[in-house]
Amino acid sequence: GNSVTQMEGPVTLSEEAFLTINCTYTATGYPSLFWYVQYPGEGLQLLLKATKADDKGSNKGFEATYRKETTSFHLEKGSVQVSDSAVYFCALSPGGGADGLTFGKGTHLIIQP
């Protein structure tokens, strides 16, 4: 079956530090890959996505590249801000995207000023 593994948190960084949150997946076929972010008290919001190998998703300074050879979709940001503090979920959708999502456990990111 499908599965997503992401690094355990919490991850605590200082403002302007470089961020990497690792995510690897197991899936049959050609899944689409996503990063969702959840701010306190709010629902999950799509941060970025990639639908095929070597695609790079980007949004709000965050980037992730779909690496089929390593089955990875690591999230990166060059300089984090306090406002980036949230829980980040890596997820996949089976080919076609019509199904529900398979999520990782989430990584709690804490940015200190």
Add this chain to the structure above:
Amino acid sequence: GAVVSQHPSRVICKSGTSVKIECRSLDFQATTMFWYRQFPKQSLMLMATSNEGSKATYEQGVEKDKFLINHASLTLSTLTVTSAHPEDSSFYICSARPRLAVNQETQYFGPGTRLLVL
């Protein structure tokens, strides 16, 4: 942007009672809604997929008679936890796919409902 609401946000009930959770798409019509369950420090687990006007499709291991899903309109889906027990205590999250979404992978998530069964 598209907004999905859930009601209630938090509920406490006694063991053996039934609890209904509503999921509404506030400014768009949703042909498909998904229900997820999240345990502490665990990932969201897909429970079922509901399409407006048809029976829900449940994931393996999810009891359809215990978790009743109704998707009676394009803006409302309900999840009823019947005869709730303490092990049903969890965080329940819904998501909705817009009827007019350009991309079939688009889903908007509700803020979740915390259920505590005593």
